[in-house]
Amino acid sequence: MKQAITVAVVYHSGYGHTEKQAQAVAKGAAAVEGSEVLLVKVDQVEQYWDRLQQCDALIFGAPTYMGSASAQFKGFMDATSKVVFNAFQNGGAGWGDKVAAGFTNSASRSGDKLATLQQLAIFAAQHGMHWVNLGLAPGHNASTTSEDTLNRHGFFLGAGAQSDADTGPDLGPSQADLLTAEHLGKRVAGVARQLAAGRKILA
Numbered sequence: 644m645k646q647a648i649t650v651a652v653v654y655h656s657g658y659g660h661t662e663k664q665a666q667a668v669a670k671g672a673a674a675v676e677g678s679e680v681l682l683v684k685v686d687q688v689e690q691y692w693d694r695l696q697q698c699d700a701l702i703f704g705a706p707t708y709m710g711s712a713s714a715q716f717k718g719f720m721d722a723t724s725k726v727v728f729n730a731f732q733n734g735g736a737g738w739g740d741k742v743a744a745g746f747t748n749s750a751s752r753s754g755d756k757l758a759t760l761q762q763l764a765i766f767a768a769q770h771g772m773h774w775v776n777l778g779l780a781p782g783h784n785a786s787t788t789s790e791d792t793l794n795r796h797g798f799f800l801g802a803g804a805q806s807d808a809d810t811g812p813d814l815g816p817s818q819a820d821l822l823t824a825e826h827l828g829k830r831v832a833g834v835a836r837q838l839a840a841g842r843k844i845l846a
């Protein structure tokens with residue numbers, strides 16, 4: 644049975660690298676039967692609050708700047724306090740029944756990306772959302788693996804990507820990182836679909 648769901652990928656990208664990762668996440672989510680995908684830049688979120696409220700899943704993405712999510716993405720996080728969190732506290736609809744996940748990209752191999760993923764997971768938890776992890780084993784940690792292996796950075800919490808600081812988004816993130824992002828989008832849409840179908844049965 645076809646179960647229609649909507650997945651939003653909400654992201655910031657200063658120079659286009661994280662945008663490529665966001666597009667890969669969206670591609671993965673769109674590959675799941677019955678899913679509709681919305682790509683939302685945080686600087687345009689004002690016109691999307693209502694549509695985000697209708698979504699089954701929200702996937703958050705930000706570049707790692709100075710060891711945390713970019714200031715622009717943090718601005719979006721803070722804006723949800725008034726638009727979503729306060730409304731929820733006052734008996735309105737919040738994001739509590741939605742699925743969430745996250746991704747980040749930075750120049751260094753580590754670059755403290757984990758701090759950003761943790762920040763995104765805590766943000767989702769504050770909204771009472773259901774966090775979906777990456778669901779891939781660490782990719783490049785053995786003699787039999789390579790830089791082409793999915794999840795080459797070895798994250799569990801979400802998807803990580805690396806883009807060289809001195810080249811444009813035409814050259815990074817790598818194909819392995821984009822496929823990792825695609826995997827996350829597909830996994831989240833799959834979980835959202837299962838949840839929606841289960842809720843329908845239980846209603």
Ligand SMILES: Cc1cc2nc3c(=O)[nH]c(=O)nc-3n(C[C@H](O)[C@H](O)[C@H](O)COP(=O)(O)O)c2cc1C
Nearest residue numbers: 656657658659660661706708709710749750751754
């Ligand atoms: C203000 C600023 C801070 C940065 N801090 C980090 C950092 O903490 N760790 C890291 O690995 N890269 C850092 N970078 C590099 C970016 O994460 C990297 O260039 C990334 O690809 C930018 O993504 P974007 O093109 O989507 O903005 C920083 C870049 C900027 C502009």
